[in-house]
Amino acid sequence: MTLVTLIVLIAVAAVVLVGLVGLVATQRRRRVEHPAEDQAVTEAQSVPTREPEPADPGTLDGTPPAGTATLELERPEPAAGRLVRLRQRLARSQGGLGRGLLALLSRDRVDEDTWEEVEDLLITADVGVGPTQELVERLRTRLRVEGGQSASVPEVLREELITLVDPTADRRLGVRGSDGRPGVVLVVGVNGTGKTTTVGKLGRILVAEDRTVLMGAADTFRAAATEQLTTWGERVGVPVVAGPEGGDPASVAFEAVSRGVAEGADVVLVDTAGRLQNKSNLMEELGKVKRVVEKQAPVTEVLLVLDATTGQNGLTQARVFGEVVDVTGIVLTKLDGSAKGGIVVAVQRELGVPVKLVGLGEGPDDLAPFDPEAFVDALLGAG
Template identity: 75%
Template sequence: MGALADQLYLLIGIGVLGLLLIVGLVGTAVRRRPRGSGADVLARPDTDEPQVADAGGGAATATAEAPTLEPTLEKPEGTASRLVRLRQRLSGSQSGLGRGLLALLSRDRLDEDTWEDIEDTLLSADIGVAPTQQLVERLRTRMRVEGADAASPRDVLREELINLVDPTMDRRLQISGSDGKPGVVLVVGVNGAGKTTTVGKISRILVAQDKTVVLGAADTFRAAAVDQLATWGERVGVPVIRGAENGDPASVAFEAAKAAVDGGYDVVLVDTAGRLQNKAGLMDELGKVKRVIEKQAPVTEVLLVLDATTGQNGMIQARVFSEVVNVTGIVLTKLDGSAKGGIVVAVQRELGVPVKLVGLGEGPDDLAPFEPEAFVDALLG
């Protein structure tokens, strides 16, 4: 009996020790679980590092050593290839104007009816009344005075069209700041003209020129615009400064300029809201954006984006924006489609500033510097 009692006491003792050990382990696990972590954060038995639960219910340790895949950055096209495509696209869509004018000027007899037809052809191309009258007068004078000694109708027309487009205008983008500050490009225009897309495409042009760029998504009233700009930036490795939806656009613009200054970037591009309810509201908004940016660095370029297919509606928009901000350059989008090439002449005359860039399609690099000679050659086929 004594031996049996001893064995019973031994078994009871082992059971108690086992129970105590289990209770101790459970208490330790509970104490090591992060507060408020819920079911998504677990604790490994051999470390205090949190884990993030994966979709299958397992756990993946969040450690600094975890491999990360770098996004593949796109290599934007250079200026030369853009200009080649500019000529090809324009010659395919705009040459009807040139062919019509050449057919009229090549007639054996240039009577009043012919000159009226020439004038009507130019007006239908959205060139505008005053530029059309000027061009017709120049053509009439040269064809009458030079007569048989005149160059071919094509050469005469080419020279006069180039003069009308004005090759003396400075079409360079002003992207260089002073005193070590970045260049600041403010991009304005109504929604629907392709403003946000244009900002993204300009960033690609600058990246191709080895410039470092910051994008400011100050069109805070359209979440789609902010997301769209973020995508453009990701594709070429350009940082995008964004704020809260419906937040203060000026605040975003300020932070973008500050990031460019602090980071030593070359250029900051700021996309602005394109709402056009009334001129006073637009003036207040854009004026504030410009003022707060210039607390960090002066604005070096204000680009107005216009949809080339809108014709006279585009001219009305151009007038409003020129009264609100000091526009220094024009970007014409959608010039490859149903747009009439004369809008280039009309908008330059209206604002007194040059067309600097033209959009030729929906591709990421379908934005090219505007060259008067290439444009006129495309018109003439």
């Protein structure tokens, strides 16, 4: 081995030795500066992988864990209790008409002037000219034939008023669908009649009958309508289908009925925008909503909501809506606040369809099926 070769080998050995010393020093410095990181790596390498902990058994079936606040759903009042309240409240607000008629017909002498007063009283109460003349003619005939004894006047008047209101009309709500599809109820009317509130209250009536209900917020032009309807639905566990503000009402109605079909709901209630009867384009749009909905399921009921205090203006609304959407039933709101109960008779004659529901106040269960006998008894102050 030459001297040059020996020197080269010694130099290489020196370089390797220096590298090893530097590596050891670096590892020692790392352990001092990052002890937690090294420990975590070591533990991850030495500890076996664990299966995830099972979920809280209290949440597996959808039940919130203990201590979680839940929304308690309300149980709406059944129809029987509502009818009792209908009689009581109408007797307080409507008794003036009946008492006035009884006072006139119980006079010792009922002459032509008296009959004119009877007619005036009925017309003032919004009964309408035609129905008023029919009622007066029947009363005159019966009281003449039966002698006009004061004891029979209340009975005769009650019977003739019930006939005038028409106890034979079918006042059942069309909420049953066919072929496995839900019943579809369109609720229509002008702004301010209590239309959206009526949808919410009607939902409560149907829930009390153990029906599954879904509501469609198709009044997209009034921002508060969707929020209002959602609140009504949350109180009794009824889902609400909504769309963007200012969106297409027909689209929302279509989606609501489509979802009702898919989920097997019993009834879909569709709240529509409050149309002004003199706006033909908006009325045409309402017709479009009905046509679009029927691509999913037939409309089984079209309820027109009228404010009982509007009198003859309500009849104008009824006439126009009837031409557009084939109204099948009437809801009279604020009847307890009106002294003109004759609107029941007048609007039925105008449309040829019955009053099916009446609103009696601001409470959540203050919407009741209309009962002709209870209504007449209330008119006569017999509540």
